[in-house]
Amino acid sequence: MAGVTWRRVTLGVAGVYFLVPLAIAVWFTVYNDTQGFSLGAYGRIVSAPGFTESLLKSLLLGVAVIVLVLLLALPALLAVRLGAPGLRPVLETITTLPLIVPPITYVVGIANALRGGTDALAATPFWQTIISIQDENFPVVLVLAYVMLALPFAYRSLDTGLRAIDVRTLVEAARNLGASWPYVLFRVILPNLRSAVAGASFLSLALVMGEYTIAALMGYRTFPVWIVTVSGNDGQLSVALSVLSLGLIWLLLLTLSGAGRKSK
Amino acid sequence: MSGLSSSRRRGGGAGWLAAAPLLLVTLVAFGIPVVVLVVGAFSVKGGGLGFDNLTATMKQPYIGALGSSLKLSAVVALGGTVLGAFLAQAVLTSRSGLLREAVLTASGVLANFGGVPLAFIWIATLGNSGVVTAALGLGSGALYNFWGLALVYMYFSVPLMVLVIAPALDGLKPQWREAAQNNGASTWQFWRMVGIPVLGPSLLGGAVLLFGGAFAAYATAAAMVGASVPLVTLQIADALTGNVLIGYENIALALSLDMIVIALLVMAVYLPMQKRSSRWLA
Numbered sequence: 286m287a288g289v290t291w292r293r294v295t296l297g298v299a300g301v302y303f304l305v306p307l308a309i310a311v312w313f314t315v316y317n318d319t320q321g322f323s324l325g326a327y328g329r330i331v332s333a334p335g336f337t338e339s340l341l342k343s344l345l346l347g348v349a350v351i352v353l354v355l356l357l358a359l360p361a362l363l364a365v366r367l368g369a370p371g372l373r374p375v376l377e378t379i380t381t382l383p384l385i386v387p388p389i390t391y392v393v394g395i396a397n398a399l400r401g402g403t404d405a406l407a408a409t410p411f412w413q414t415i416i417s418i419q420d421e422n423f424p425v426v427l428v429l430a431y432v433m434l435a436l437p438f439a440y441r442s443l444d445t446g447l448r449a450i451d452v453r454t455l456v457e458a459a460r461n462l463g464a465s466w467p468y469v470l471f472r473v474i475l476p477n478l479r480s481a482v483a484g485a486s487f488l489s490l491a492l493v494m495g496e497y498t499i500a501a502l503m504g505y506r507t508f509p510v511w512i513v514t515v516s517g518n519d520g521q522l523s524v525a526l527s528v529l530s531l532g533l534i535w536l537l538l539l540t541l542s543g544a545g546r547k548s549k
Numbered sequence: 550m551s552g553l554s555s556s557r558r559r560g561g562g563a564g565w566l567a568a569a570p571l572l573l574v575t576l577v578a579f580g581i582p583v584v585v586l587v588v589g590a591f592s593v594k595g596g597g598l599g600f601d602n603l604t605a606t607m608k609q610p611y612i613g614a615l616g617s618s619l620k621l622s623a624v625v626a627l628g629g630t631v632l633g634a635f636l637a638q639a640v641l642t643s644r645s646g647l648l649r650e651a652v653l654t655a656s657g658v659l660a661n662f663g664g665v666p667l668a669f670i671w672i673a674t675l676g677n678s679g680v681v682t683a684a685l686g687l688g689s690g691a692l693y694n695f696w697g698l699a700l701v702y703m704y705f706s707v708p709l710m711v712l713v714i715a716p717a718l719d720g721l722k723p724q725w726r727e728a729a730q731n732n733g734a735s736t737w738q739f740w741r742m743v744g745i746p747v748l749g750p751s752l753l754g755g756a757v758l759l760f761g762g763a764f765a766a767y768a769t770a771a772a773m774v775g776a777s778v779p780l781v782t783l784q785i786a787d788a789l790t791g792n793v794l795i796g797y798e799n800i801a802l803a804l805s806l807d808m809i810v811i812a813l814l815v816m817a818v819y820l821p822m823q824k825r826s827s828r829w830l831a
Contacts, residue, residue, distance in 0.1 A: 369564020
């Protein structure tokens with residue numbers, strides 16, 4: 286009987302701690318004393334200045350990060366299995382780096398490197414390059430930073446997916462039949478890796494849609510940064526946006542597990 | 550090297566070629582900022598290298614912020630580990646598949662929920678004009694202090710611990726428990742002599758992960774407490790954005806280096822733990 290009691294107490298405390306703030310947040314966004322019940326706060330999100338612009342910018346960054354992460358990680362992971370096992374420790378180290386360098390210190394390094402680089406290259410043709418990768422509408426520096434942050438998740442997801450298929454046999458069979466390397470990659474390997482690729486993509490997208498520290502400190506108005514700037518003094522709007530971003534994470538994870546299940 | 554056949558060697562060369570773009574991007578996007586950071590941390594005003602910046606971070610107010618960050622991370626790691634492990638055990642032994650599924654899904658969502666939105670939701674609950682603050686008649690500032698921050702950080706730390714420890718708890722074989730009971734062991738003895746040693750590496754690995762997460766967190770703290778709780782991440786952001794006197798950029802670099810050294814120590818504990826825990830769960 287003692288076992289049942291401690292279990293109930295644990296679940297009860299956890300339920301109160303995790304559910305009460307959520308319930309209050311949702312209630313707070315749909316009800317206030319002067320207006321009564323209203324979904325106005327959620328309507329104000331869409332009409333708030335900069336909503337479409339920042340959302341599109343973050344989605345664009347997300348797509349760029351996904352493409353780049355897959356293009357960089359997949360060939361390297363295939364190489365590990367096709368004759369360069371010495372690469373594995375190198376990849377493991379690379380994908381551990383973001384855990385050792387927290388985002389706040391990473392952005393300090395990036396900001397200083399860019400400042401130093403802009404000064405040092407002022408008289409050379411590269412000056413234009415270093416300016417253009419900081420373009421407000423499509424900051425390449427942010428894409429590269431997010432690629433580094435997304436790599437650990439993408440790497441593990443793809444590695445798990447590759448473990449389930451016999452890469453060497455598939456590749457050798459296709460190559461013996463005269464398939465080119467791009468054909469092998471896009472028509473043989475990728476279709477077998479659909480759920481792992483979907484997993485890597487959704488984790489990368491979730492990261493881009495939620496990262497605040499680096500974008501904010503470098504002065505880019507991505508969606509998470511916009512959420513903070515637009516909230517201002519409108520308490521209801523800020524909490525509505527918080528509920529929305531929680532819903533977004535939930536939706537991404539749901540799609541992720543759905544994609545994982547379908548392929549089994 | 551001479552033992553390798555020529556085709557094998559060619560395969561290795563092509564392999565490194567396939568990984569070249571990844572290595573190159575890492576070198577540029579990660580290598581350059583980190584080298585700049587380390588060199589900058591050792592650069593002294595007026596040129597040359599030295600330890601001036603790093604010794605400055607070992608004095609007030611920086612050493613206080615560093616200590617406060619470490620204390621917060623330790624509290625969150627300890628609390629999150631204990632509560633997460635108990636919650637996971639309660640859910641996994643409840644025999645309700647629905648509850649198990651719901652809690653694990655919710656943990657996946659909440660472990661990824663952080664930043665400013667997390668701060669907003671807690672401000673609506675326990676902030677100065679929050680619903681629970683009013684209902685319980687708490688004074689103002691109940692949330693905006695060290696323990697308030699720890700309470701909020703638990704909101705993503707406990708779910709993360711649940712995710713880390715659930716596979717390990719599933720790996721505790723019922724036969725071990727039965728064997729212990731048949732030999733006359735009490736519940737406490739089972740946990741002390743079988744359960745905790747087997748779970749040990751997972752528990753410690755998870756605790757280290759929580760510590761690192763709390764140590765690196767910035768956005769939530771910035772939105773919630775501003776400057777009222779000194780934290781090293783807030784100090785770095787202040788120094789970087791010029792909220793303090795000019796000439797303190799190198800302090801930001803030195804503080805960043807302090808953080809990286811601490812994170813390195815943390816990872817030096819975590820990685821061997823992860824290897825050990827995977828041995829039991831195989």
